Amino acid sequence: MTKPIVGSFQWMKSLNRSIVLTTIRNEGPISRAEIAKRIALTPPTVTNIVNELLEEKMIVESEVGASSGGRKPIMLKLNAEAFSIIGIDVGVSTIKAVLTDLDAGVIREERRTLPPKPDAPTLLAELHHAVAELIGAAGEQRPVLGIGVGMHGLVNPEEGMAVFAPNLQLRHVPIGESLEQAFGLPVYVENDVVAMALGELWFGGGQDVDHFICVNIGVGVGAGIVLNRHIFRGSSYAAGEIGHTTVDLNGPRCECGNYGCLQTLVSGPAIAESVQNEIALGRSSQMLAAASGNLQAITGELVYEAALEGDELAREAFGKAGRLLGIGLTNMIHTLNPQKIILGGGVSQAGPLLTEPLLQTVNARALESSVRALTIETSRLGSRATAIGAVTIVLSRLFDRQPQTEAPYGR
Numbered sequence: 001m002t003k004p005i006v007g008s009f010q011w012m013k014s015l016n017r018s019i020v021l022t023t024i025r026n027e028g029p030i031s032r033a034e035i036a037k038r039i040a041l042t043p044p045t046v047t048n049i050v051n052e053l054l055e056e057k058m059i060v061e062s063e064v065g066a067s068s069g070g071r072k073p074i075m076l077k078l079n080a081e082a083f084s085i086i087g088i089d090v091g092v093s094t095i096k097a098v099l100t101d102l103d104a105g106v107i108r109e110e111r112r113t114l115p116p117k118p119d120a121p122t123l124l125a126e127l128h129h130a131v132a133e134l135i136g137a138a139g140e141q142r143p144v145l146g147i148g149v150g151m152h153g154l155v156n157p158e159e160g161m162a163v164f165a166p167n168l169q170l171r172h173v174p175i176g177e178s179l180e181q182a183f184g185l186p187v188y189v190e191n192d193v194v195a196m197a198l199g200e201l202w203f204g205g206g207q208d209v210d211h212f213i214c215v216n217i218g219v220g221v222g223a224g225i226v227l228n229r230h231i232f233r234g235s236s237y238a239a240g241e242i243g244h245t246t247v248d249l250n251g252p253r254c255e256c257g258n259y260g261c262l263q264t265l266v267s268g269p270a271i272a273e274s275v276q277n278e279i280a281l282g283r284s285s286q287m288l289a290a291a292s293g294n295l296q297a298i299t300g301e302l303v304y305e306a307a308l309e310g311d312e313l314a315r316e317a318f319g320k321a322g323r324l325l326g327i328g329l330t331n332m333i334h335t336l337n338p339q340k341i342i343l344g345g346g347v348s349q350a351g352p353l354l355t356e357p358l359l360q361t362v363n364a365r366a367l368e369s370s371v372r373a374l375t376i377e378t379s380r381l382g383s384r385a386t387a388i389g390a391v392t393i394v395l396s397r398l399f400d401r402q403p404q405t406e407a408p409y410g411r
């Protein structure tokens, strides 16, 4: 993916500037002298960079700091409201896009519904609409610095390419190139759960731990892995495919060709299907009436609503999904020994209906040494977790003090 020459963003990537900016972001309000002390740069170099950053409105002078004897120093902080970032969550049926400031505070949200099984040009056109809308909302007051995209399925982040999206049956969609050419902004594309994990690392439940796993349970099931505060992608961007780990040797056939994959048992469509099968075999449930007698119209959301109203079959379906998810997570816990597991995606919204049986299973099956310091929680970024994560992809490029090739997306 070739990057266009976008003045401020390119300049921002110079290493010294990135280090100064990151220090101001993380430590601000901070004085020029303190910056020079924290990082190995001379005071004149810091002053030059600071002056340029002030001129560009990337930073502002804030309150006067405490004096250590002489003149009180002027403090500097990030001017988070002066610029904006676009983050996009490309789901199976909807596109959720947000415009945020440099602290990932949401200014505007744009949702677009995808037609069933869209072709690549249709998907790209919907993305262009969403971005154009948000760039318009940003206006000249808050120039957009970059676009991050969290795309489901297999993604090649180097090329900004959606390599394969099984749920849309799309291959090789050049999302990054298409958006860059249309809008002249830097674009970064990642797998949606990787984006979510990055968002949690910077702004959610991952801020206070070094090793954690984000598990997204929606139409599909996937995990984003963070080790030592860095995203772990594997050798071909396919780490975290927890949805295709086997939890039932005799389970149903999966789209990947195997049998009994976790995804075939705990995803939203899998929960709906298990309920449909039970009703077809004669179980009674209010869900059939709620779906106007059409078994196929029973969705994961409908099962959730019925469970809340006390429908026995619906509650059983979430109980079973929670136990099987507990087995899948126990396998991951024993492999990676994380401090935290963060649950996201539509199915995770079911809350205790899912998490109680899940926790019981993990506690009963996982080694005591593995669960002693483990927390399992639901994402506090909620349904925006992936979109905020997509914003964070861009932020991590702006504020990363490491050369990009060595530590992508770390902080």
Ligand SMILES: [Zn+2]
Binding pocket: 243, 244, 245, 254, 255, 256, 257, 258, 261, 263
């Ligand atoms: Zn599978």
